[in-house]
Every structure is written in C-alpha cells, then in structure tokens.
Amino acid sequence: MRPNILLIMTDQQRGDCLSIEGHPVLLTPNMDSIAAQGVRFDKCYSTCPVCIPARRSLLSGQYPETHGIAGYYQEAEWEPSIALPSVLKNVGYHTYLVGRDMHQYPQKKRYGYDHTVTYPEYCEWLNSRLSHITCEPSGHYYASGVMHNDRTARPWPHDESLHYTNWTVNEAQRFLQNRDPSCPYFLTVSFLAPHPPLIPPAFYMERYIRTGVPDPVIGEWAKAPAAGGKGNPPDSADISLSGEELLSCRAAYFGLINHIDDQLSRLLRNVEADNTIVIFTSDHGEMLGDHYLFRKSVPYEPSVRVPLLISMPKRYGIKRGKVISKPVSLEDIMPTILELAGVEIPDTVEGSSLLPLMREENVSWRSFVHIEHGEGTVNFQPHHTLTDGNEKYIWFVWSGEEQFFDLRKDPRECRNVIDSEYYKDAAAGWRKILIEKLKHRPEGFTDGEKLISGMPYPAYIGRNQ
Template structure:
C-alpha cells in the first residue's frame, strides 16, 4: 500500500498588515475578496498577535518558534547576525522538502538563508540605502533592483518617486504595474512552482513588503479608496502619554497629529496596497491549482505586525496597542473545515510548530510556540492563559499582556501602567488603570508580568515587584545564539 504524499506548505507573509484589515474580519473599508475566500476555505484566528511588533524581532519569532526573550531580539536593531541553528525552513529542508523564499527577509547578513535552499530577495528601500552607506553594491542585498533594471533600463530604481520607506505620504506607483515589488514577489513565487522538483514536497515562503510604506500601490488600487467614507481614527483618553515624541512636521514620525487630507491619502495608500496584495495572492493561489497541487497544500497567511495608521495620533509599529500588535492569521489546507473562526490567543512563534505538524515533521525542543493545527481542526484543548509581548521604544521597554479580553501594559522607564477592556473597548480608548475599581485586576496582571520577567537580564523585577528605570537594549546578550539566558 503506497504512503500518502507529504503535503506542500505555502507561507504568505505581508508586512505591517493590521489584524482588523480584512473583509472577513468585518473591516468597513478595505476590500480583500481573495483572502476572504481563503478564510472561507480554512480557519481564521481572530486573536492573533505579533508579540514584538517590528520586522526584526517578529520575523525571528516566525522563523525560530521562540519568544523574543529566548531569541534575544526584544526591539528593533539592524546589523545583528542571525546565527540561529534551528529554523522552520531548516527543519523542512532536512525532512526532504524543497524550500524556497521569495521577497522580504530582513535578516543579517542580508543573504542569510535561514535554512532555505534558495532565496530570491527583495530588500526594502531602507536596507538598500543602508547598504550604500556601508559602501556595498545594492545588488548584493536585493534581487528586485537588478531585475527592475532589466525591465526598465540601467538607471531604474524603485525609490526615485521620493516616498520614504516609513512615511505616511502616499502616491500611486509611477511605473508599469508588472514592475511593482508586489508583482515581483508573486511572479517569482509562481515561477518556483513551475521550476520545482515534482518528486519532492515543497515549502514556499512568499514575503511581500506591502502594505508597509512607501504607500505607492498602483493607481487603480490607490484611487478606489480616496473618496470612500472612512471611520474616524480612535483617540484614547491617554493620548498625551506620547506627547513628548510628537513630531507633526516629520512625515516619518511615530507620533503626529496629521491633517484629515493627508491621513485620508495615507489610508488610501495603505488599503490600496492591501487590495493589490490580495489580487497577487489570488494569482499565486491560482498557480497552485494550475499545477494540480492545491488540494494537498497548506496555505498560511500572516503579517509580521500591524500599523497604527493614526490611531491615538500614533503611526508605524512597535506599540502594544491593537493597531500595531494584532495581525491577521489564516490557515487552509487538507482536513480543515471551511469558514471556522477561532478565538485562542495565538502569535507568530506558533507558526513554526503549526507548519511542521502539517508536514508531519518533529517539532524541535527549542520551539516555544504551540501548533495551531489542533484548534484549526476543531479540537478543544487547554490553551495559553495569556500572551506576553514586549518591545523597546523611546528608551524604555513597553511590556504587555493580553488574554484577548483584557490588556495590561507596563512602561519600564516610568513604571506607568495601562489597562484596557478589549471586549467593550476594542479600540483601547479608555484606560482603566487609574480607576479605584481596577486596583485588584491591576494587581493580578502585575503579578503575571513579574513571573514573566523574573530572572531576566534587565532586572525588571526582583521576583516580588516590578522595578522601573532599568537600562534597556533592543537585543539581549544572546541575540545571535539559539537559546535563552533566563
């Protein structure tokens, strides 16, 4: 009797895609019909988070299955080597999978393969510019740029329209649509499906830079949102918490009070990117069907983090709030019932064990995440009580915990606390921490954070109480290793 063929794995990652920005999640503006269709074929996890919500620490959790404290990246810091010996791609490669990455990796050195047999790299504009500052040929850190020159001529670049890679300024793409970075990732990923060895199962990682700025989607995608009614961004009663960081004259600011017209264009650019990515994902999924492998392929869609997009006058990512930390998470494939929605609190470190279990590959002992395959199949099992998140920003660590119903935030510099009821106040507009009726609840969450931080390098706690004012760094001493010093 012949053994069943191992399933294929496709992991699609977007960059900076908010968890609420899916039609399937009820978003009032953004249109994502093809991702909604993927959700209808599989499972949507409605409480998925990026525990350290910027590119580098989030991707480290994705590829290693470890928490920030264990992989050592508790904030954003470039040029720290990625020396992890156990990765998702590496385990699948060892198990006989043909492994291919296409698109954004955001690792260092930039050509690190993380266990993939081959990488076709698209580095965003900031990394290309940093390469130039280091005296490197940009082609050494990016495959898209030389490809673009082949399409448009030797002087072509993808940042000559002047929009910065972290700016909220938006404008349509100024070149033929087929040359857009989003199209490049989708077409290169589809070409792998044509060139792959048909005797092997495959793992394809398709990683889009969008909807991360620059907000430069094709004109059709941008313009369809310009005149649509937009909900007002929420502004919490705690908005003055970041007043000292306000820089409204800087279009790449983290904190700014932006005029309505500029914000409308930013949202049109952001949502336009999403519609464009959605259609390119549809193209890639159609290629699975064209090659006859759709029915034996698991498809997972996630983002590395969200985007504040003006909520509470905040932009970009790194914050503990829902716009920044909550992400989309979809899983479809063999044996999964269509249209299911699960409310377990899940995170990026769960992706590695999930996809390894889908492939029937043993989960390494270094992995701290949990496989989502059981919940995706409708199995009711004990789950984590809460999620611990953290990120170094503005010279302090923003530590947070959530069980999907309540969120607790502690700022390591000042010791300031926040408490939100996500059930009645999902936009986090009312901070409950100052009310006398919340003292008992604050105490319970504070005790949980003390347990999470005990034994940590920074000395955030002595095991009994939280200690503010400790020095912090975006990388713990073991950031280039494989384990924890906890």
C-alpha cells in the same frame, strides 16, 4: 505524502485589515477566501511588533527573550539548523523564499532556504525594465521620494506590472513552474507592502480616495503631538492626520493591501488545493494615525494584532470557516506547520501547534501572550504587555506608567481604566503575572515583589542559543 506548504507574509498589516473582519471599506476577497476555506485566528499577536524579532520568532518558534532580539537590531546571527526552512529541508522539502527578505543576518545567509530571490534582484530587474522602456538611470523602489517609514503617500509612478508586489507574485509563480516535482515544497511569499513606502498603483489609491477612509481612533488617554505634528519629519512616529494627508495616507495603505489581495488571486490559482497548506499572516501591524501614532512597536492592537489564516486539504478534517479566539502568536506557526507535515518539532521550539485547536480537541491552552519591545529607533517607551485578547495590561519600562484596557467593552482601546476601582483587582492580577514572568530576566525589571522602572532595556538581549 507530505503536503506542500505556502506561507504568505505581508509586512505591517493590521489584524483588522481584512474585509472578513468587517472593515468598513477595505476589499480582501482572496485573503477572506483562505479564512473561509480554513481557520481564522482573530487573536493572533506579534510578541515583539517590529520586523526583525517578529520574523525571527516565526522562523524559530522562539520568543524574543530566547532568540535575543527585542527591538530593531539586525547584526546578530543565530543557529540556522533550528530555523523552520532548515528543518523542512532536512526532511526533503524544496525550500524557497521570494519577495521581501526575512531579515536574515547576514542578508545572504539562507537559514535553510535552498534559494532566495529578494529586493536586490528586484531592483536589478526594475532598473533593467525602466532603462529599456524610458532610458531612466534608476528604477530604485524609493525613487519617488516616499520613503520606507513615511506617512506621505502617492501613486506608484510606473506601470503596475513593475510594482514590487507584482514582481513577488511573478517570482512565486516561476518557482511553482520550475520546482522539483519529486518532492514537496515550502514556499515563502513575502510582500514588502503594506509597509511604507505608501505607493500603491494609482487604481488602488484612487479607489479608497473615492470610497473614503475611516477616521483614526483617538483614545481619551492619547496626547496630540506638539503643534499638531507640524514640523515633524515624514517618518515621525507622532502624527495628527487630517484633511488631504489623512485621506492619502490611509487610502494608500488600504490600497497596498487590496493590491496584494488581487495579486494573490494569480498565485492561489496555481496551487494544488488537495495537497497544499496555505498560511497567511503578517509580522506586525501599523498604528496609521490611531491615538496620534504612526508605525509600530507600541503595545496597542493596531500595532500588535496581526492576521493569521490557515487553510489545508480536506484530509485533515478541519471544519471550514472556523474562527478561533484563543490568544496565539507568531511562534505557533512553526510547530503548526511541522505537525501538519508530520515532522518532529525540535526541542528548541517554544510555540505550540495550533492543530489541536483547529481540530476542536479538548486541550489546555496558554492563558495570555507576552508582548515586549526594548529600546528602538523611534521615540517610543519600551514596554512589557500581557493580553488574553479580552483584557490588556501594559507596563512602560522607563516611566513605570501602566495602562489597562477591557478589550471586550473597548476593543479600540479608547479608555485606560488602570485607575478604575472596578478593574483594580484585574489589573493587580495581571501585574503579578508580569512580575513572575520577568523575575529571571537579566535587565532587572523586578525584584520578585514589584516592578522596577527606569531599567535599561536594549533591543539585543544577547541570549542567543
């Protein structure tokens, strides 16, 4: 009997934004329960920390170098037969996507999902509800003026039941009630939050204004924006949060996550625990003012590390509450799902199944994760980054600047020790690994002996299979 599979995905949720990780104020009891009933991977990384490539990596099991997208580039189709929903559909799964789309291109191309119910359907539903209740001409999700990359925040202006997060769970429940019971299902529940707009229902924003929020982490190496960021547009990637702006921005972000968590309670109560695998993750994180930065794409932990929680039926024999600190990535989710479901893993998949790690089998595992980001829509330098979760080496492509962080002693990346004599050999070792990793790339990042800075690095590598 093949298991049902519930893949829950938030957008832009930091890896440290779980109360089970010891967050000082954030409440996530339902997310925590998935971890407590299964396994938590506390060193899971997004190999290209921006929406489109991250989601393509998850759905294909391929690294950005292979699927061709290393930044925010939408207009590239890819072979649908290798996508996770297609593989599961071909062995009899009822496949369904609700909520935020997976950045498919074209948008309505389903890549193996039998049906998708996403943002256009939500807007139509919201408009109809608001027109009926208030005769407002538009219920557009962004009608408050707080936009999709803004640091500005305010409470959701309508009844909580009309929020995109509530609607997403409603549609997931509708599927569970109406699905084909003769076959297993693969249900992807994709939330837009906590990605901006930072508009949680009022209760959730007020909760974190009341409890207070932790201050941003500012590294010794970080540079404050000119004039403290005053005059920068609301979606600027450079930010110096303080006062009301700091409190509102961070309270709204935490509130959006807490709101999702409460809604997950409604969803998880309808799941058959004895035959359902539940996976919770996110596509990338959010800097949230740390190191004077906002949004994602940069190589720092708040941007690149994401939650990964997996629970499964008892028959798999996995020890509950286990925490695994091996370096893993979103590419590992597809082969893990397929192995758990007893489905052959296609040769196109580059990630590795996490099942041997969860079973505590004596298997070799990768020693690091390669993270990259090319030219993007924000003023961040392209970079290549290597990390094993204990150390991190960063090379900025255009300037050639390097950074090195000892995450064991400095998990918040406050001290760049690239010039430290103590870390000289470690940094040289990582640099050598990166040279080897990049020597076959078409961009010309290395001649095989040294890294070459200043090379063009387009978001679309153009190496689609």
